[in-house]
Amino acid sequence: VTLPDPVHPAWLPPEAFRAIGSRRTLVLGDGLLAGTVYDEVADACARHGGRVRRGAEDGPHDLVLALTTAEPLPGVAGEVRPGSAIGAEGYVLARRDGVTVVLADEPAGLLYGLFHVVRLGERAFAGERQAEHHRPAMRRRMLDHWDNVDIHPVMGQVERGYAGGSIFWRDGAPRGDLARVRAYGRLLAACGVNAISVNNVNVHATEAHLLTDRLGDVSALADVLRPYGIGVHLSVSFASPVVLGGLATADPLDEDVRKWWAGVTERVYDAIPDFGGYVVKADSEGQPGPFAYGRDHADGANLLAEALAPYGGVVHWRAFVYNHRQDWRDRSTDRARAAYDHFAPLDGRFRDNVILQVKHGPVDFQVREPVSPVIAAMPATRLAVELQVTQEYTGQQRHVCYLPPMWREVLGFRPWGPDGPSRPDGPDGPSGPDGSGGTAAVTVADVAGGALGDGDGDGDDGGGLVGVSNVGDDPYWTGHPLAQANLYAFGRLAWAPEMDPAAILDEWIDLTFAPATASGDAEPAETAETERLRRTLHAIMGGSWRTYERYTAPLGVGFMVRPGRHYGPDVDGYEYTPWGTYHFADRDGVGVDRTRATGTGFTGQYPPPWSQVYESLDQCPDELLLFFHHVPYGHVLHSGSTVIQHIYDTHFAGAEEAVEARRRWEEAAGLFDPSLHARVERLLDEQVRCAEEWRDQVNAYFFRKSGVPDLRGRRIP
C-alpha cells in the first residue's frame, strides 16, 4: 500500500511488518479478505526479503494463515484446529514446532489475525504459544464521520472536526483520493473497526442526496473499504420522502412513505450489496423526525428498519433527543433527563434491526459525566454506546487528551452495581484475559456486546460501540499527532473492552514508532532510546485526561466552555442560553440539584444502587458531586478538601501538569521525527496557554463569587 505523500503512516509504518516480511508465509483460503491478507504479506516480503505462497504447500513456513475450511490443513495448522467454531471475525493463534499459525472460520478472522501478528512483531515467532482463541466482544465497531459534502457555513467541511477537511468530501463533491481512503480502511482494520458512516448526522441539503441520485459516491467508498472488512453506512434525513421523493409527508405510518423507503432501500442494495444501514438523528437540534406527525421514535425507527430488514441492514437511531430551546428560568427542565424520558418508555417496541445509539453520558461528551441511565433502562432493545473520539469538549486536538482511561471507566461501569446480573463468559469478551470474568456483574461493555440478548452467542443482540471520528485530511490524520492514539484505542476497546489503557498505549507506541533498521535484521534490541521514548509518551499522555479535567470544569459540573465553538473557558457561557446546561453558581455554592428529594429527579432514572448512591450527598463520588448536587463552597469532599479549595488546587495542578508535559516533550526532541516533534511542540504551547487561561478564569470566577481565599495564598487574578 503506497501512501500519498506526505501522509503519516500512523500505526502501520512499513517497519511494523518487518517480522512478517522477513519470513516465509503460507496463506490458505479464498475470498476477498484472504486476498487482502496475501497482498499485505506480499507487500511486506517485497520490502523485507521474505516470501509468501498462496495455496501451494511447498514449505517450510514460519507463518501459516489459513481458513479452517482449507483442505488439507498442513501439519501444525491441522493439529491446532479447534473442534468447535471459532466464530465470525475470530481467530485462533498458536505456535508450535517453529511455526506460527493463525486459523479462522472466515476471511475476516484471517485479517484480524494477521494484524495481531503485526502487533506482536518478533514475539510472534519466538518460543511456543498455546492456542489462544480471540474474538471481538462487539460485533459492530463503528466510526461515525460528521463529514459534510458541502462546506457548511458554520460547521465547515467536518462538524466538530479538528484535523482539516474531510478525507471523503471537498467543496460539494467526492475528493476522489481513494488511495487515502484505502489507507484509512487499512488503519481501521488494524485496530479492529469494521464499519463507518460517511456523512454527518446533521444531514443538510446536499448530503440528503447521497441516498438517491448521489449514491454512486457512496458506493465508490464502499468498494475501496470492502477489502479491509469495513462496511459503509449512511446518515439519512428522516424527511427524505419529502425532500427527495416529493411526497407531501414523511409520516412513518403513511403507506406511501413506507413504499418510498422500501424502493429507495432496494436501490441502495442494488448498488452496494453489503451496505450496512442508516444512521438517524431525528427530532434533535433541528433535524426532522416523527414528532412532526404526532408519532414516536419507535414508529420512526421501525419505518426504516422495515425497509432495511430484507437485506440484513440495521438502523442506528440516535437517542440524543432533547429540548434545545429551553427557558433558563425554568428550573424543572433538565437536559440530562431527556434521553431516558423519551426512550425508556419505548423499550420492547423497536424491531430487531434497530440499534438505539446512546451517548455514554446523559448530556454531551463532557470530560466527566455519569454513565447514561438509558443503558440500564432498555433490556429489550439493542443498544450501542456512542463515544466521542473527536475531542469537541476535550481540547479539540490542540490539547493532549488520551481518552481511553475515561472510556475504560464507562465500559467497565456496572449499570446495576456490583451485585447486578452476571455477565457471560467468553474469550477476549467480558470475561477476558484479565481473569475478572465469569461471575462478576454485567458492565456497560456487556450491554453493548449483547449480554442481555438471547444468549445464542452470536453477538447479534448488542449494538456495539460507535465513536465519532477524529480524522481529517491533515497529514497526521488527526491534527494532533498524539490524537492518533485515541483512534487506535477506540478500535481496540471495541474489540476488547477490558484492555488496560496503558497496554493499548504501549501497542500504539510500538507500532507507530517502530524503529527502522535494515531489512532482514532481527528485531532491534530495546534500546535506551526506545525506552526513553516510551517513558516520555506515557508521562505526557497516560494521565492527560485527568489533567484536562483538573484545569477545566470541576467535579462533573461540565461545560463552562465558549458557546458554539466549545473551546476555551467561559464559566457563564451557557448559564442563560436555551441549551440547558447550567452550574447555578451563586455566592453560597455551586452545582445542579438533580436529586429526587429537592431537584430535577434525574437520580431516579438509575436503578439501585446508583439511584441511592447519586441521591446521597454522602455517597456520591467526588468527581460527580456537582453533576448531582448543589452544595456550599465549604462542603467537605471525601478527599478531605472543601469544594472551593478543590477547585483552586486542581486548577493550579492541572495547569502545572500541562507545563510539565511541555517540558518533557522539549527534553525528548531527539527521539522523534523533527517535523512531528515540532508540530506537537507548537500544540503544547497552545495547551499551556489555554490551561492557564482556564485556571485563571475558573479560579477568579469562584473567588469573586465566594470570597473564600485560597488556603495556600496563591495569586488568583
Ligand code: GCU
Ligand atoms: C453535540 C455537537 C453537535 C452534534 C451533536 C450530536 O451537540 O456539538 O455538533 O451535532 O452533538 O451529537 O448530534
